[in-house]
Amino acid sequence: MQNMRILQLHCDYIEFTPVKKEIKSAEEIDPQSKHFDEIVVAFVAVEEGDNSEVAKKAMNEISESMKKVGCNKLLLYPYAHLSSKLASPNTALSILKEMQSNVDGLDIHSAPFGWTKSYKLQVKGHPLAENSKSISAGEEKESTSEALKAESKIQSFWHIMTPDGKMHDINKFNFVKYQNLEVLAKYEAAKKRSVDEPPPHVKLMKKLAIADYEAASDAGNMRFFPNGRLIKSLIERYVTEQVVEYGGFEVETPIMYDSHHPSMESYFNRFPARQYNVQSEGKQLFLRFAACFGQFLMAKDFQMSYKNLPLRLYELTRYSFRREQSGELVGLRRLRAFTMPDCHAMCKDMEQSKEEFRKRFDLSRHVIKGIGLDESDFEMAIRFTEEFYNENKSFIEEIVSKIGKPVLVEMWKERFFYFVLKWEFNYVDSLGKASALSTDQIDIENGKRYNIEYIDENNKPQNPIILHNSPSGAVERVIYVLLEKAAKDQKEGRKPTLPLWLAPTQVRIIPIKPEFLEYCEKLAEKISQNNIRVDLDDRNESVGKSIRDAETDWIRYIIVIGEKEVNASKLSIRDRKTSSVKEMSVDEMIKEIREETKDMPFLKMNMSRYVSKRPQIMV
């Protein structure tokens, strides 16, 4: 596309002298020096294809920005060096003349066209003094992938499927018992939203010193404090352990790729993502928005037999990047940099894919449950092409029946995406926002696109069907869900908590007086040796204050140590879950905690055991 190039400078003064004619068609003028004070100088290069419309538009933009700097004197200065695709001199001259005559209210001068000029100018120091533009004839459009453009053309039909496999008209379905599903359905199908407050997890993520915005980065790139890092690590570890148990092979692939690599170019147009671009040594790179291509490119280099299938590759991407629209980013719900567990399974045919799909469906349900959500916390949506539905009705019905409640159905008349079937679990928050967590897809396209092959029973090369699963969804989003769920508890009068296995501090010990500190240290050591995160409030504060601080940090077990405990075997332990003080021995408490966190990963405390040694994180 051709663009007129303009470099605009707000100057204290400019002085120029025409030296000699550069081209035949140069303007006939008297080569005298000229001097202007307090003036905006616009260096202009007219490119091939520029026309009157461009001239008009350019003048509008120039005069608009001149208003902002409070100046109405303009010098149009022909300046060929701004472009390598210059218009012919005659066209350029006529467009420049047109620009000069185009605007009311401005005092417009021009420097002679086609002359070599010597000049001297002084540019003002304010931020708006320098400014460059390129003006084109049509609407300016950001380059978007074909997929993004085409997506809006998809024709969808919405239904509700009940566990018995029956499809219901979405407008006639009785949602009385399924309010969250109704919200999801409206959210997805009717695109209805109505919220006038920020989501509660934003306050909580700061209050609990989990995560915060980092203004020095790009929007949607969060920073995680020790508590947040610990929680993330635990979730990451848990999901990874579960995927490995299911049979995933953990791999690691690069976070950036060459946009012009042949495998990338065609994939781009099938994956509607806005990506971050990076220029490096003449290469145009982009930051990955999923682990798909890394794993596909890897699988392509494997020599595979049908006997190896299904082959499950897994990567936990820290990070995946999607340059979402800035207005779309909120707290931990939707980010531009996020941690995504991504597991692909290469399957030999549709039968095997369906079998594998069932396993991964169960895996995802298990993972979500382990994280601390139950089935009433999310609503399922399942999406497929009409053709796939007609050929696989009983398979779809089987999947839906496992959930045991109605699910949202989106059916596409034609296949538009690379997959024929996809489901996801959506968390519906208290403000009625729906966000996808776990998801799986059956991809019938990318095996071929990436030239991934296996050798079948007849010694023939075949492209596998590929399943794309994230058993938990983005880790940051999981934290968002846990915090939103806690906020909901709080709103409804219950005490907000994190699942015990994720609590940064599981037990806090508070000595009544400093003289009991030594006893507390020994106690803490014993508890810690049992893989429990315990800390010690060694600040010289009142007991009431220390307990309050522990409560506002959502700490589950609080042990107060005084004269009585030092001399007895039982401790008084405050349990946040029951809001009561219980008499119990350390061993009983340890047993209780081990029982509640069994099968879940453990990591040591990520900060000093001593509360007095920690900085206050107030954000």
Next chain:
RNA sequence: GCCUCGAUAGCUCAGCCUGGUAGAGCGAACGCCUCGUAAGCGUUAGGCCGUGGGAUCGAAUCCCACUCGAGGCUCCA
């Protein structure tokens, strides 16, 4: 990206409409208190009122732009 709103001490916020010396609580430092299950007491330090411009004798306060955040639109494979 577009529209609307917001930004004042480390945090939460008042002051802004109607321009004239910058306020509170929490937190921090120091000291006192030595405490039994959700805030013990006192003193002190801490501010380019987000950044840059404009109008004004004078701006946290009025105007403009930018940055960051929030809500809506759009988007969400």
